[in-house]
Amino acid sequence: MILLGPPGAGKGTQARMLEEEFGLVQLSTGDLLRAAVAAGTEAGKAARAVMEAGELVSDEIVIAILRDRLAEPDCARGVILDGFPRTTVQAEALDALLAETGQSINAAISLEVDDAAMVTRISGRFTCGGCGEGYHDTFKAPEVAETCDKCGSTDMKRRADDNAETVASRLVAYHDQTAPLIAYYKDKDVLRSIDAMGDIDTIAADLATIVKQAT
C-alpha cells in the first residue's frame, strides 16, 4: 500500500492505525531519515539541512534507505509506504525493486486535504518519544496532558521542521514534485482517493475498506 498526500494530511496517523489493524509494516521515509539524522550517519548528515529547509532529500539517499529497510524480513508480510515515493524517479525505482522481489502495489491511496488544514494540523502536532504515537493539541490530545496514552511516557517531541516557513516549502515541494504521482498511479490503475478532511476515525474506516478490497 502507498499513502500519498501532502504534509500534515494524516499519512503517519493512518499508517499506524492500519499497521495495528492489518498487521502491515508502516514504512515512513521521514521517520527513517530522522533516525539517520539522530544517529549521525553519512546519509543523516547529508539530509539534515535539506529537511530543515523543507526540501526533498536526494532520490539517491532516500531510495538507498528504502531498499535496505524493505529487505528486512518483517516487510514480507506487507508494507504501508508513508511518504515514499515522492518523485517520479522514486516511483520508478520502487517499481524496479518490487519487480525484483515479485511483489506489487495493491493500491496507492491519495489523502485529499486543503492547504489550510495541513498548516493547522502540522502546527499542533507532537509525538511520543517513547513509542512514536502521534498527537495533536486540538484534534488528538492525550487523556492526561503531556503523557502518552499508549506507553505512559512524558517525553513528548515536536519536529524541527514543523514551523510555518518550512511547512510552506514542504507544500511547494509536494505540489511540484509529488502531486504528479497521482497521475502516475492512475495510469497504472491502482489509484484510490479519499477525502481526508473528516475526523481521524472516519478516514480510518474509509481506508480500511480500501485495504480490504485491495488485498
Ligand code: AP5
Ligand atoms: P515526512 O516525515 O514524510 O513529513 P511529511 O510528508 O511532511 O508529512 P508529515 O509527517 O508532516 O504529515 P503526515 O501526513 O504524516 O501527518 P500526521 O499523521 O503526522 O517528511 C519530512 C521530510 O523528510 C520531508 O520534508 C523531506 O525533507 C524528507 N523526506 C521524507 N521522505 C522523503 C522522500 N521520499 N523523498 C525525499 N525526501 C523525503 O498528522 C499531522 C497532525 O494532524 C498530527 O498531529 C495528527 O494528530 C493530526 N491529524 C491527523 N489526521 C487528522 C484529522 N483527520 N483531523 C484532525 N487532525 C488530524
Ligand code: ZN
Ligand atoms: Zn508512547
